[in-house]
Amino acid sequence: MIKELIFYSFSSVLICSSLAVVLFRNPVYSAVSLILSFITSGFLWLLLEAEFLAIVLILVYVGAVMVLFLFVIMMLNINKETEKSSFNSVAPFAVFIGLIIVAELITIIWINSSQFSTSSTVIQQSSQMGNTLLLGTELFTNYILDFEIAGFILLLAIIVAISLTLRPRKNLKTQVASEQINVDPKKRMKLVDLKETK
Amino acid sequence: MLTLQSYLTLGAIIFSIGVIGIVINRKNIIIIMMCIELLLIAVNFNFIAFSYFNQDLAGQIFVFFILTVAAAEAAIGLAILVALYRNKKTIDVQELNSLRN
Amino acid sequence: MLYQLSVLVLVVPLIGGILAGFLGKTTGKTFTNTVTIFSVLASFLISSYILYTILNQPDLIFNQNIYRWLEIGSYSFNIGLLIDNLTASMMVVVTFISLMVHIYSIGYMHDDPGYHRFFSYISLFTFAMLSLVMANNFLQLFFGWEAVGVMSYLLIGFWFTKESAIKANFKAFIINRVGDMFLLLGIALLFSLSGSLDYSTVFSSGPMINNQLFFITENLSVSALTLACILLFGGAMGKSAQMPLHVWLPDSMEGPTPISALIHAATMVTAGVFMLARMSPLFELSESALSFVLIIGSITAITTGLLGLVQFDIKRVIAYSTLSQLGYMVVAAGVSAYSASLFHLMTHAFFKALLFLAAGSVIVALHHEQDIRNMGGLRKRLPVTYTTSLIGTLALIGFPGFSGFFSKDALIEAVAHSTVYAHEFAYYCVLIGVFVTSLYSFRLLFIVFHGPLSEHNNNVQEPQLSIVLPLILLSIPSVFVAWPTVGPMVFDSFFSNSIVQPTSIELFGYEFTDSLHFLTHALSGPVTYIAISGIGVAYLFYIKQPEIPNKLALTFKPIYKLLREKYYFDYLYENILAKFFSSLGNSLWNLGDIKFIDNYIVNGTARKIESLSNKAQLLQSGYIYHYALMMMLGLSVFLGWVIINKIGMAS
Numbered sequence: 001m002i003k004e005l006i007f008y009s010f011s012s013v014l015i016c017s018s019l020a021v022v023l024f025r026n027p028v029y030s031a032v033s034l035i036l037s038f039i040t041s042g043f044l045w046l047l048l049e050a051e052f053l054a055i056v057l058i059l060v061y062v063g064a065v066m067v068l069f070l071f072v073i074m075m076l077n078i079n080k081e082t083e084k085s086s087f088n089s090v091a092p093f094a095v096f097i098g099l100i101i102v103a104e105l106i107t108i109i110w111i112n113s114s115q116f117s118t119s120s121t122v123i124q125q126s127s128q129m130g131n132t133l134l135l136g137t138e139l140f141t142n143y144i145l146d147f148e149i150a151g152f153i154l155l156l157a158i159i160v161a162i163s164l165t166l167r168p169r170k171n172l173k174t175q176v177a178s179e180q181i182n183v184d185p186k187k188r189m190k191l192v193d194l195k196e197t198k
Numbered sequence: 199m200l201t202l203q204s205y206l207t208l209g210a211i212i213f214s215i216g217v218i219g220i221v222i223n224r225k226n227i228i229i230i231m232m233c234i235e236l237l238l239i240a241v242n243f244n245f246i247a248f249s250y251f252n253q254d255l256a257g258q259i260f261v262f263f264i265l266t267v268a269a270a271e272a273a274i275g276l277a278i279l280v281a282l283y284r285n286k287k288t289i290d291v292q293e294l295n296s297l298r299n
Numbered sequence: 300m301l302y303q304l305s306v307l308v309l310v311v312p313l314i315g316g317i318l319a320g321f322l323g324k325t326t327g328k329t330f331t332n333t334v335t336i337f338s339v340l341a342s343f344l345i346s347s348y349i350l351y352t353i354l355n356q357p358d359l360i361f362n363q364n365i366y367r368w369l370e371i372g373s374y375s376f377n378i379g380l381l382i383d384n385l386t387a388s389m390m391v392v393v394t395f396i397s398l399m400v401h402i403y404s405i406g407y408m409h410d411d412p413g414y415h416r417f418f419s420y421i422s423l424f425t426f427a428m429l430s431l432v433m434a435n436n437f438l439q440l441f442f443g444w445e446a447v448g449v450m451s452y453l454l455i456g457f458w459f460t461k462e463s464a465i466k467a468n469f470k471a472f473i474i475n476r477v478g479d480m481f482l483l484l485g486i487a488l489l490f491s492l493s494g495s496l497d498y499s500t501v502f503s504s505g506p507m508i509n510n511q512l513f514f515i516t517e518n519l520s521v522s523a524l525t526l527a528c529i530l531l532f533g534g535a536m537g538k539s540a541q542m543p544l545h546v547w548l549p550d551s552m553e554g555p556t557p558i559s560a561l562i563h564a565a566t567m568v569t570a571g572v573f574m575l576a577r578m579s580p581l582f583e584l585s586e587s588a589l590s591f592v593l594i595i596g597s598i599t600a601i602t603t604g605l606l607g608l609v610q611f612d613i614k615r616v617i618a619y620s621t622l623s624q625l626g627y628m629v630v631a632a633g634v635s636a637y638s639a640s641l642f643h644l645m646t647h648a649f650f651k652a653l654l655f656l657a658a659g660s661v662i663v664a665l666h667h668e669q670d671i672r673n674m675g676g677l678r679k680r681l682p683v684t685y686t687t688s689l690i691g692t693l694a695l696i697g698f699p700g701f702s703g704f705f706s707k708d709a710l711i712e713a714v715a716h717s718t719v720y721a722h723e724f725a726y727y728c729v730l731i732g733v734f735v736t737s738l739y740s741f742r743l744l745f746i747v748f749h750g751p752l753s754e755h756n757n758n759v760q761e762p763q764l765s766i767v768l769p770l771i772l773l774s775i776p777s778v779f780v781a782w783p784t785v786g787p788m789v790f791d792s793f794f795s796n797s798i799v800q801p802t803s804i805e806l807f808g809y810e811f812t813d814s815l816h817f818l819t820h821a822l823s824g825p826v827t828y829i830a831i832s833g834i835g836v837a838y839l840f841y842i843k844q845p846e847i848p849n850k851l852a853l854t855f856k857p858i859y860k861l862l863r864e865k866y867y868f869d870y871l872y873e874n875i876l877a878k879f880f881s882s883l884g885n886s887l888w889n890l891g892d893i894k895f896i897d898n899y900i901v902n903g904t905a906r907k908i909e910s911l912s913n914k915a916q917l918l919q920s921g922y923i924y925h926y927a928l929m930m931m932l933g934l935s936v937f938l939g940w941v942i943i944n945k946i947g948m949a950s
Contacts, residue, residue, distance in 0.1 A: 007200055011208050018212055018236055022219035027228050034232050037212075041239050048205070048250040053242075053261055060265060065235070065272045072276045073228060076283050090928050091222035097931045098218035104938035105210035109203055111945050131258075138255050139262070150266040157270030161277035167284075217934075221927045230923075291923060 007047060014040040027073050035066050052132040205247035213240035226289045227282075231275050238268045301349065301361050305380050308345045308390060309429050311338045312397075316422030323415030335418045336401045339425055343394035350387040359383075360796050362435050362499065376496060381435030385641065385797035388788075389432045389573060392645050393566050395776075396652050397425040399769040400561040403656050406766035407557055407663060413457060420457070421561060424450035428566050432573065437486045437496040440574070444482065444538065447567045448475050454562060455554040464553040471547035478537010478544055485530030488513070489581075492523055502580040509584045528581055528588035531574065532595075539571025539625050542599045546868050548622055549606075552614040556659030559614055564621045564655050565648035572625065572644050575632040580799045583635060590720040593633025597721075597728035600626030602866065604735035608742065609852075609862045612669050613658050616743045620695065621651055623732060627710055630725055636713035636806050637798045638789045643706035645788075646781055650694035650703055653773040657688040660770060661747060663762045671743065676752030680759040685748045687770040692744050694777045696737035696830045699818060702781035707733070708821040709789045709807065715824075716808040733826055737833025738840075745841040782814050 017040065020033035038061045045054040139147050216236035223229045242261045249257025283289050315338025323331040353359055364379035400421060408417050427450055431443025452475075456468030490496055492511060493504040505524065513523040535541070540548040551563050562568070575582065575592065582588055600623050607619035624647050631640035662669055664681055678685045694703035711733070714726050761767060787793040790803040790811035803811065811817060821827065840847050852859040864870065918925070 003200055007204065014208070015211055015215070018215045021232050021236060022215060022223065022229075027226060030229055030232055034235060037236065037239065041243065044205075044208075044243070045246055047200075048246050050246045050250070050258055050261070053246065053258055053265070056262070056265060060269060061235075065269055068272065068276055069228065069232065072279060076280070076289065090924065094218055094221035094924075094928055094931065097928070097935050098214045098221075100935045101217065101931065101938060102210060102214040104935060104942060105214070106207055107942055108938065108945070109206045109210065111942070111949070113201075113203055134255060135258055135262070138259055143259055146263060150263055153267060153270050157273045161273045164274070164277040164281045217927075217931055221924050221931060223924070294923065296921065 003047060007044065010040045010043050014044065028070065031066060031069050031073060034069075035062050038062050038066070049131060052135050202247055202251045206244060209240045209243035209247070212243065213237055216240060223291065227279055227291060227294075228289065230291070231272065231279075234275075235268065235272070238264060301352065301382060302363060302380070304345050304349055305361070305382050305433065306365070308342050308349070308394070309380075309426065309433060311342050311345075312422045312429065313426040314338060316419045316426060319415055319422060320419030323419065328414055331415045331418045332405055335422045336398070336405075338422060339394060339398045339401050342425065342429070343391070343398050346387070346390040346394045349382060350391050353382070353384060353387045364435070368438075374494065376438050377436060378439060379435040379497075380433050381498060382433065383797040384794055385573075385576060386433055388641075388645065390429060392648050393425065393428050393432060396561060396565040396648055397421065397428075399652065399656070399773055400557045402765050403560075403659070403769040404555075404557045406763045407659055408555065409763075411555075417454075417457060417555065420450055420454050421557070424454070424562060424567075428570070431570055435498055437489065437498070437501070440577075441483065441486060444534070444570065445479065447562070447570060448472070448479065448538070451475075451551070451558075451562050451567055454558040455551045457554050457558065461553065467547075467550035467553040471551050474544050474547040475537045478534050481530045481532075481537070482534025485527050485534060488523065488527045488530060492527070498577070505581050505584050508581075522585065522587075524581060525585040525588045528578070528585050529591055531578055531581075532571075532588065532592055535571030535574050535629070536595065537571075538574075539568050539629065540599075540622055541571070541595050541626065541629060542602060543868060545599060545603060545622050546865070546872060549610075549615050549618045549865075552612065552618050556614065556655060556662060559618070560652040560655030560659070563618065564651040568621065568625060569628070569644045569648065572628040572632060572640055575629070576637040576641050576794075576798055579632075579635075579637050582632070583799050586719065589633050589635065591633075592629055593717075593719055593725050594721050596626050596629030596631075596633050597725040598626070599623070600630055600732045601728040601735065604732050604739065606862055606865055607739035608735065609859065611671055613661065613671050613674070613743065613747065614655070614669060616671070616739060617651070617654050617658055620654075620736065620739065623736060624651065624695075627707065627729060627732065630729060631710045631713060633725065634713050634717035634719055634722060634806075635800050636710065636717075637800050638794050639706065639709040639713050639806075641794065641798075642781075642785065642789045643703075643710050645784075646694065646702040646706040646777070649773055649780060650691045650701075650777040653687060653691040653770060653777050654695065656766075656770055656773065657684050657691060660684045660762050660766050663766060664759050671746045673753065674747045675750040676748070677759065678748040679752065681748075681761055683761055683767050683770060687774045688744060688748065690774045690777055692740045696740050696833065697733065697826060698830065699822065699827055701778055702776065704821070704827075705781035705785040705789075705814070705817065708817075708824070708826055709785065711826050712807045712809060712821075712824070716806065730825065730829060733829045734833045734836075737830045738837050741834050741837035742841050745837060749842055750845075785814055785817065786811050 014037055017033045017036040021030045021037065024030045024033060038057055042054040042058045045051075045057065213236075216233045219233035219236065220230050223233075242264055245257040245261045245264070249255065249261075279289060282294075286294070288294070312335075315335045319331045319335045361380065361382035364377035366378055367375055368378050369376040401418070404417060404421065408414050411417065424447060427443055427446030429443075431440060431447060434440040434443055452468050452472045455471050456464050458464045486496070489501050489508070492508045493501045495501060495504075508527070509522065509524040511523040512520040513526050514520045537544045548563060548568065552559055554563075582592070603619050603622035603626065607616050607623065610616045610619060624643070628640045628643050628647070631637070631643060661674070661677065661681065661684060664677075664684070665674065668674070690701070694701040697704040697707040711726075711729050714722060714729055717725070790807070790809075794800075800806065803809070809817075809820060861867070918929070
């Protein structure tokens with residue numbers, strides 16, 4: 001009973017904050033609403049006994065990614081509200097189609113409900129071992145290679161982000177190694193025959 | 199009674215909000231990127247719900263990787279955004295229509 | 300061995316022609332001469348060897364497919380060679396005349412800018428003619444038929460800057476198309492009836508075809524074989540210039556004279572006669588087709604001969620003579636005397652080539668003067684040309700002892716003994732034809748070589764050796780070729796492995812013992828005396844009293860006008876048929892091509908696509924959210940489809 005209460009209250013907060021992300025005119029408000037969405041979904045994940053992921057979501061997304069978003073918004077100085085409507089010409093149509101999609105998705109979910117193993121007696125496995133330990137054991141044994149690749153992707157993201165935004169200074173004095181190596185001594189010194197002057 | 203369907207329905211609603219958000223917004227690309235984060239959250243919801251109700255840890259592992267890749271995507275996306283702003287002096291979706299010609 | 304040699308005969312002139320055509324300009328005249336003349340010489344020598352081999356091995360027929368060109372269902376189309384006595388002798392004649400013309404052309408075409416082109420063309424023509432002759436199926440026959448047509452077209456229009464030449468080759472091409480259409484229809488009919496294009500298969504199913512009827516309408520039907528034969532003969536009428544498709548041949552004289560000798564006298568125009576002989580197993584089965592052939596041939600023989608009397612262009616006179624002689628050959632085929640027809644073809648090839656080349660020699664000597672009214676008395680200045688022309692003319696009119704005498708006499712003998720419908724008519728036609736032939740031949744000879752020598756022709760000289768040499772070489776067979784060959788070729792069984800015809804007794808009513816006896820036998824008939832009387836009349840008209848022809852022309856003005864206008868055939872074709880078809884073509888072009896195909900189908904499609912793509916372009920706004928909307932739309936449709944499937948599966 002307490003679980004249902006938590007689920008429904010947090011779900012309504014999540015839906016509202018998600019709508020707020022879309023509807024706010026000011027991007028800073030949107031970003032803050034998104035943070036709220038992340039936090040509420042973190043709580044909901046706790047209900048599903050995904051404690052580690054819930055913590056990671058809040059730490060990584062709220063603590064790092066959303067800060068990055070806010071930082072970019074500040075840096076580009078676009079946090080001002082626009083006078084004109086924030087929706088474009090196809091908005092009504094898009095909302096209509098969006099509603100259709102929701103309806104369709106829910107229909108599919110409820111049509112297929114017979115196929116889901118809705119075992120209400122979920123074995124509380126993690127309560128003995130702990131979700132983090134289980135996830136860690138899986139990650140570092142069966143999924144070790146995928147874990148490595150994920151690490152490479154992050155490294156790649158770092159390099160890409162830097163190289164995209166890096167602006168080299170034009171007046172910087174640096175060594176050019178290749179030119180130094182390829183120096184030809186003959187070009188360095190020129191012997192000039194000087195005629196005797198009378 | 200909390201069933202799998204409740205969680206999936208929640209995911210579907212969040213997903214649709216994200217999709218609508220991508221299409222209707224006319225302001226700037228940052229909002230679009232936030233909507234993408236919403237979509238990912240919705241997908242992650244489904245994974246975790248399935249993982250819980252089927253007692254299979256693979257779903258959570260997948261969410262872990264999605265979070266990793268999404269973080270990378272956000273970082274690169276924002277970097278592109280910065281580069282774009284430098285070149286065009288705008289990130290307004292309505293003015294970014296160079297695909298047309 | 301025979302196989303390789305015959306392929307070689309065919310291929311060598313082709314290679315020579317291609318080499319001369321592509322490399323001639325860069326390597327010079329000597330290369331062109333050498334390569335083409337030696338290829339044709341090689342071809343001639345091998346052909347002679349093949350003929351020799353075949354003569355020593357009677358009943359040797361070489362009939363082999365070289366490769367399968369096309370296979371459709373159970374029908375296969377092959378490229379193959381058929382070498383029998385008929386083919387072998389035709390090969391020798393073709394390559395010999397071609398060789399003479401090649402040599403002659405060195406001198407005749409000496410200063411022409413299209414020298415290499417010319418040699419390339421005549422070598423390729425030799426190849427085409429050989430492939431026509433050596434074919435063992437209708438398809439290859441048709442290929443050769445069209446290929447010689449193309450080369451003839453190119454060579455008539457050789458001097459393509461001359462408007463009259465272009466008109467002439469256009470005319471020849473179009474009129475040949477009419478004939479070729481008949482030929483193609485005939486081949487198609489035979490193919491549909493016998494299921495094969497091979498000569499041997501078609502011929503062996505001839506009696507079977509003969510019993511079938513071809514229904515033109517529901518009630519009107521003809522024998523399929525007769526129809527096929529007449530259609531085939533339609534093709535021969537085009538190529539061998541029979542009435543009323545003869546009009547292209549006189550105009551084809553616009554081409555260089557060696558071409559007139561090679562193509563329009565000796566070889567290509569006789570292709571029709573050759574085909575008639577080749578098709579003898581079919582024609583023999585259809586009496587009506589033979590009568591048709593006979594009537595057309597005799598009309599051609601007499602009427603075109605008469606036209607030769609009023610022409611003033613030296614080449615045109617000979618051209619009309621060619622037409623008339625072709626008529627004779629067709630007449631012989633019409634009375635089933637194919638051997639006589641082919642024999643006349645052979646002797647005619649020699650003496651007519653000789654006459655043309657002699658005419659060319661006169662033309663060269665007079666610096667391209669072709670009007671005989673500006674000639675006269677050239678006998679003293681051009682002794683070799685005069686002598687050879689005289690030989691050719693005597694052979695042409697059938698003067699006793701010359702080759703033409705034997706062939707023409709055997710031919711007329713066959714007509715006299717024929718029982719085919721309309722044979723009396725044909726007999727009188729050919730007899731009058733003999734008189735006309737000697738009249739126009741000697742008219743030409745007397746006007747050109749006798750009489751007073753005009754002032755500006757005073758320092759005319761005999762042309763160079765390469766022109767004179769072929770004249771001498773050709774005059775030898777013109778006189779002597781018939782002596783040893785008339786017996787075996789006409790009366791004996793020389794062609795028995797390739798031609799079906801009645802025995803010589805039935806055909807000629809005469810038992811052949813030797814050539815001399817045949818000569819004396821022929822002297823008992825009227826032909827020789829008619830010919831000699833023709834000479835006499837010509838002598839009277841053009842040497843003794845030259846004013847008579849003019850008086851006659853004035854007295855019989857309508858007839859003279861009719862002859863001058865060539866029986867108004869050109870008028871009919873140009874002003875009525877051509878006008879009708881060109882206006883028909885124009886209206887079809889305007890209505891069908893421009894309005895329907897161009898405007899509606901071709902441009903209409905493009906316009907429709909343009910307007911559609913203009914509409915589709917509106918989707919390509921370049922805004923990301925428009926594309927995203929499309930994705931949403933797609934997603935919703937996809938999900939809807941999934942739901943419909945689910946419901947369908949559940950129910």
